[in-house]
Amino acid sequence: MRLLERLRKEWFMVGIVLAIAGAKLEPSIGVNGGPLKPEITVSYIAVATIFFNSGLSLKTEELTSALVHIRLHLFIQIFTLAFFPAAIWLFLQLLSITPINEWLLKGLQTVGCMPPPVSSAVILTKAVGGNE
Numbered sequence: 001m002r003l004l005e006r007l008r009k010e011w012f013m014v015g016i017v018l019a020i021a022g023a024k025l026e027p028s029i030g031v032n033g034g035p036l037k038p039e040i041t042v043s044y045i046a047v048a049t050i051f052f053n054s055g056l057s058l059k060t061e062e063l064t065s066a067l068v069h070i071r072l073h074l075f076i077q078i079f080t081l082a083f084f085p086a087a088i089w090l091f092l093q094l095l096s097i098t099p100i101n102e103w104l105l106k107g108l109q110t111v112g113c114m115p116p117p118v119s120s121a122v123i124l125t126k127a128v129g130g131n132e
Contacts, residue, residue, distance in 0.1 A: 050123070080115055088112030
């Protein structure tokens with residue numbers, strides 16, 4: 001009985017392991033143009049579902065109280081979308097005088113300008129009982 005209880009408690013990890021095993025056994029299902037159509041389902045449907053599900057789980061009181069923190073929201077947006085990319089650019093200017101491959105620097109610049117993965121942050125915050 002303890003094994004069954006443990007599997008119920010760790011259902012998400014069991015699902016991940018099963019998905020990986022299934023992908024290893026039959027990789028043609030998940031390729032572009034395959035039956036799952038990941039170019040559509042992952043890019044559009046999965047992302048929309050994650051955000052929709054997160055929105056449904058928000059309490060109305062929490063949402064309205066969060067909306068009044070305009071200065072905090074502006075700080076986060078400016079830090080994420082302006083300050084951090086600028087800091088990465090300055091850091092890359094320093095690295096450009098070293099013998100590091102220029103394509104690695106271009107890749108770092110691209111990644112430095114990308115916003116953080118919000119959907120995974122929301123899921124992980126919710127998983128540990130945090131206030132997303």
